[in-house]
Amino acid sequence: MNQHARLDERPLPFIDLAAQRRRLGPAVDEAIARVLAHCQFIQGPEVAELESALADFCGARHAIACSSGTDALRLPLMAWGIGPGAAVICPAFTFCATAEVVALSGATPVLADVDASTFNIDPESCRRAVATAKKLGLTPRAIIPVDLFGLPADHDALAAIAAAHDLPLLDDAAQSFGASYKGRMLGSLARATATSFFPAKPLGCYGDGGAVFTDDDALAARIKSLRVHGEGVDKYDAVHVGLTARLDTVQAAILLEKLKIFPDEIVARNRVAARYAEGLADLAIVPRAGNESTSVWAQYTIRLAPPRRDALAAALKARGIPTAIYYAKPLNRQAAYRDCPVADGGLPVSERLAEEVISLPMHPYLDEVVQDRIIAAIRRALA
Numbered sequence: 001m002n003q004h005a006r007l008d009e010r011p012l013p014f015i016d017l018a019a020q021r022r023r024l025g026p027a028v029d030e031a032i033a034r035v036l037a038h039c040q041f042i043q044g045p046e047v048a049e050l051e052s053a054l055a056d057f058c059g060a061r062h063a064i065a066c067s068s069g070t071d072a073l074r075l076p077l078m079a080w081g082i083g084p085g086a087a088v089i090c091p092a093f094t095f096c097a098t099a100e101v102v103a104l105s106g107a108t109p110v111l112a113d114v115d116a117s118t119f120n121i122d123p124e125s126c127r128r129a130v131a132t133a134k135k136l137g138l139t140p141r142a143i144i145p146v147d148l149f150g151l152p153a154d155h156d157a158l159a160a161i162a163a164a165h166d167l168p169l170l171d172d173a174a175q176s177f178g179a180s181y182k183g184r185m186l187g188s189l190a191r192a193t194a195t196s197f198f199p200a201k202p203l204g205c206y207g208d209g210g211a212v213f214t215d216d217d218a219l220a221a222r223i224k225s226l227r228v229h230g231e232g233v234d235k236y237d238a239v240h241v242g243l244t245a246r247l248d249t250v251q252a253a254i255l256l257e258k259l260k261i262f263p264d265e266i267v268a269r270n271r272v273a274a275r276y277a278e279g280l281a282d283l284a285i286v287p288r289a290g291n292e293s294t295s296v297w298a299q300y301t302i303r304l305a306p307p308r309r310d311a312l313a314a315a316l317k318a319r320g321i322p323t324a325i326y327y328a329k330p331l332n333r334q335a336a337y338r339d340c341p342v343a344d345g346g347l348p349v350s351e352r353l354a355e356e357v358i359s360l361p362m363h364p365y366l367d368e369v370v371q372d373r374i375i376a377a378i379r380r381a382l383a
């Protein structure tokens, strides 16, 4: 094997956080050093600064930083008093946290199917899930659509269902902060939107973090109280049963630096996605942002019918190219959620996607040479 061939087989990262670190240079170190100097580790000035920058970025009235994407989903459910006897509609094809927060509240997640082309909740199945919940004697209290892999769900259709049943939408934008739907950024569409700053997310910090977005002043005030043990005006006089769910000041300082390069990174992610589509569309089903949406490509997920999907994963692994299966099991196949009620019509699309999806390396620093190596390896494996 010559030197060139050996270089060509070097293991690649799935997401290259080190490349972003190099680009940021000393800015993050300096931001952390400022926090170490002022020592306001909890609710320091960077937290409020970040909240204001995030709200401006997506056009929401309020951004409330918190400890994780999961808590960002949990806080609005708590604020709305959702608990036993309630049903909350969620897609079956998502990360478990979407339904986990519902179950933790004591309410029942009712699973809806998804649309194969967007991976997101199918509005018709969502409508049926509301009816299923009622048939079971549950009170539908909210809908949680997910903007999976960075691509917005069909928010207009979902808003119409929510309005018809007088339900709030809690948008799970954990993977999709920075994406837009009909010219509006996620964060400004639903009654409340949750995002995650988990390091691998398009806008990630260096630990756990998240944020809730809303235009509702009363909801924002309640969530701010709930994230600090339900504190009242006097912090030692709790007015609600709450959580410790704040974002650390250090993480806010890091996110402020990352937010500066985020618009540019979104452009780069879209460039990478367009090159994948160009190189692979004749061999696999490639994802497309619709005319009305932009994606932040948290994942670049193609579809191949069995057994080609698993054969491709093995062939790429042998060549040092990592892939991931998000998600090998829809929620109804996972032990913790297998008893959840399912919308009439079942979950055939979620079941099929679980067998077909495979996510490729995707990050803003995937240069053309490396991406061409990945595309060539996929083409060879599928030939």
Ligand SMILES: Cc1ncc(COP(=O)(O)O)c(C=O)c1O
Residues within 6 Å of the ligand: 068, 069, 070, 071, 094, 095, 097, 098, 146, 172, 174, 175, 195, 196, 197, 198, 208, 209, 210
């Ligand atoms: C769709 C979805 N919802 C919620 C979460 C939870 O976010 P976190 O890990 O920050 O709690 C994630 C994280 O992976 C996610 O992908």
